[in-house]
Amino acid sequence: MxxxxxxxxxxxxxxxxxxxxxxxxxxxxxxxxxxxxxxxxxxxxxxxxxxxxxxxxxxxxxxxxxxxxxxxxxxxxxxxxxPPVSGGSGDDPAHADGSSPSDQRYAVTHSPLVAEKVSRLVAHPDHGAILLFIGTTREWTNGQRTVKLEYEAYEPMAMASLRAIGEEIAERWPGTLCAIHHRIGTVDIGEASVVIAVSSAHRQQGYEASRYAIERLKQTVPIWKKEVYEDGSEWKGHQQGPWNPLLPN
CATH class of the missing domain: 3.10.20.30 (Beta-grasp domain)
Incomplete structure (x- = not known):
């Protein structure tokens, strides 16, 4: 047989x-x-x-x-x-309706990002600081004019990676809350591609956790960026030395 x-x-x-x-x-x-x-x-x-x-x-x-x-x-x-990811230099966020606030803190979305909405997700009565990092599309880089950016993601893995960053931050800076929303698709000049909000009891923890979040995003989250110029386009990968997402955080 x-x-x-x-x-x-x-x-x-x-x-x-x-x-x-x-x-x-x-x-x-x-x-x-x-x-x-x-x-x-x-x-x-x-x-x-x-x-x-x-x-x-x-x-x-x-x-x-x-x-x-x-x-x-x-x-x-x-x-x-x-291929090497670039990070942040469905039409709705990738979570089901009725999900918990902790789930809503992480999103990969085609929709424009709203910084105030992301900030509200980490507000806490015991926290004295909320820091926002907003990555936007710039028009000129090294004398070359960018028309727009196009982002692509391995969405289910990207969502898991964003949550993992939040868990790492909670472990390193106990009590700190983090939210990360990343846009995919076309992002025009001046628009936000990523919003990271961090709240903490003290500002120093917030500064450290915010920087950690964007650096880990660029290292581990499978999101890629295509820069579209007036005369062509180019995928931008990891630009901080050899890419190894398995390196310890």
């Missing part, structure tokens, strides 16, 4: 990697049911030599969690190959 064929390996692609390979997902007819990530990347680099450098620096996500190249993954896992 013939056994049913195993499903193909499926690897989702995003941002510049999807553009260069001209597909949003790879379907790979590998015989093995399990493979080390480094072997999958080796095969992909051999099959796509022109994109080998970008594949090499990309990280695999297994079931919406970053995995190192030594990890073994299965054809039945949810797999995505993620």
């Amino acid at each position: 013939d056994m049913p064929n195993e499903p193909a390996w499926r690897i989702a692609l995003f941002a510049g990697l999807a553009d260069q390979l001209r597909t949003r997902a790879l379907f790979l007819e590998y015989e093995e049911s399990e493979l080390p990530i480094k072997e999958i990347k080796r095969r992909l680099m051999a099959e796509h030599p022109e994109q080998a450098q970008l594949i090499q620096v990309s990280f695999m996500a297994r079931n919406q969690t970053f995995a190192d190249d030594e990890s073994v993954v299965s054809r039945h896992d949810e797999l995505a190959l993620l």
Whole structure:
């Protein structure tokens, strides 16, 4: 009796990697049911030599969690190959109606961001400081005029990553509250792409936690930014040295 064929390996692609390979997902007819990530990347680099450098620096996500190249993954896992993220330099926030305030503190949305709304999510009667960080689209960078930005996200993993940042902040600065809303899609000049609100009992904790939030966002959250210029466009990845989302926080 013939056994049913195993499903193909499926690897989702995003941002510049999807553009260069001209597909949003790879379907790979590998015989093995399990493979080390480094072997999958080796095969992909051999099959796509022109994109080998970008594949090499990309990280695999297994079931919406970053995995190192030594990890073994299965054809039945949810797999995505993620190029370096850029962070913040559905039409509604990604949570269901009726969700708790703690859930509402984290959102990935196509809608314009409202700083006051994000600020209210961290208001607390025992806190003496609320800090807002608002990342906006600037028109000129190094003499080049930007027309707009286009953001893309691996949304379920991005939401989990934003919540993880909030949990890290709560552990490092007990009692501190954090909210992060990030916009995706087209963000025009002067509009906000990310709003981070932090409240704390004392301002020093708030300053430290706010800076930590944006730096971790750029390091670990799978959101990518395409800068659209007057004469072309370019995906912007991690710009702070080699990208490694698995480095300790």
